[in-house]
Amino acid sequence: MTTIPSARETADQVATAIRxxxxxxxxxxxxPGPHELLDLLAAAPTADLAEKIIAKHVRAPLILALVFQPRDHPTIPRWxxxxxxxxxxxTLLLLLGGIWYGGPYPDAPQVRKHLGVGDGEQLLGYLYIGTPIPGEEPRTRVTADVRPKITWLGDTAL
Ligand SMILES: Cc1cc2nc3c(=O)[nH]c(=O)nc-3n(C[C@H](O)[C@H](O)[C@H](O)COP(=O)(O)O)c2cc1C
Incomplete structure (x- = not known):
């Protein structure tokens, strides 16, 4: 019998993954191979599927070029x-592991042509996907003081 984790357990696992x-x-x-990739992409949907993904193996085991495809929509603006x-x-980075690079020359005609980025579309960079090299320590996380970035409305202030 499959045990479905409680919402609380799931939230804890997600929080751990994010932290x-x-x-x-x-x-x-x-x-991920093609089948697993399709499965994972399906697990990270957006409200409006304004993206396309081009998969290739080059400098990482898998590189996904992320292409923004804005659509005219009566209530959902481009932003x-x-x-x-x-x-x-x-979400995909949480599922897959890797790093998001902007990459050089995202608007260069050669890059756009090579990747098949169409008129009105925008290359948002690349998700480099793979597995950390065994034994290499993850980069240390710098804990930022986020308090100056928060504007409290009302009496609460930390
Ligand atoms: C849209 C976008 C483009 C990025 N482009 C680059 C890049 O070209 N080179 C780079 O070193 N980091 C780039 N980063 C930052 C890294 O992806 C990463 O977020 C950063 O190194 C912080 O690491 P962390 O995600 O573990 O906190 C980019 C991040 C985003 C969201």
Missing amino acids: TRRSTIRLTGPA EQLAATSAMAT
């Missing part, structure tokens, strides 16, 4: 579609 995730620069295999696509990319 321990590190972008990893040097990657090795394994990386919201971009926000949804970025959120999806972050």
Whole structure:
């Protein structure tokens, strides 16, 4: 019998994944194969599927080029579609492991042509996917003081 974790357990696991995730620069295999990749992409949907993904193996076991495809929509403006696509990319990094690179020359005609980025589309960079090199320590996480970034409305202030 499959035991479905409680919402609390799931929330704890997600919180642990977020707290321990590190972008990893040097990657090795394994990386997801085509079937696993499709499954994982399906698990990280956006409200509006304003993205396409081009998969290739080059400097990491798997590189996904993330292409933003804004659509005219009566209620969802372009910025919201971009926000949804970025959120999806972050979820994918949690699922897959790796690092998001902007990469050079995202607007260069040669790059756009090579990747098949169409008119009105925008290359959002690359997700380098793979497995951390065994024995290499993850990069240390710098704990930022986020208090100056928070504006409290009302009496609460820390
Ligand atoms: C859209 C986007 C583009 C990025 N481009 C680069 C890049 O070109 N080079 C780089 O070193 N880091 C880049 N980063 C930052 C890394 O992906 C990563 O977030 C950063 O190194 C912090 O590590 P952390 O995710 O473990 O906190 C980019 C991040 C985002 C969201």
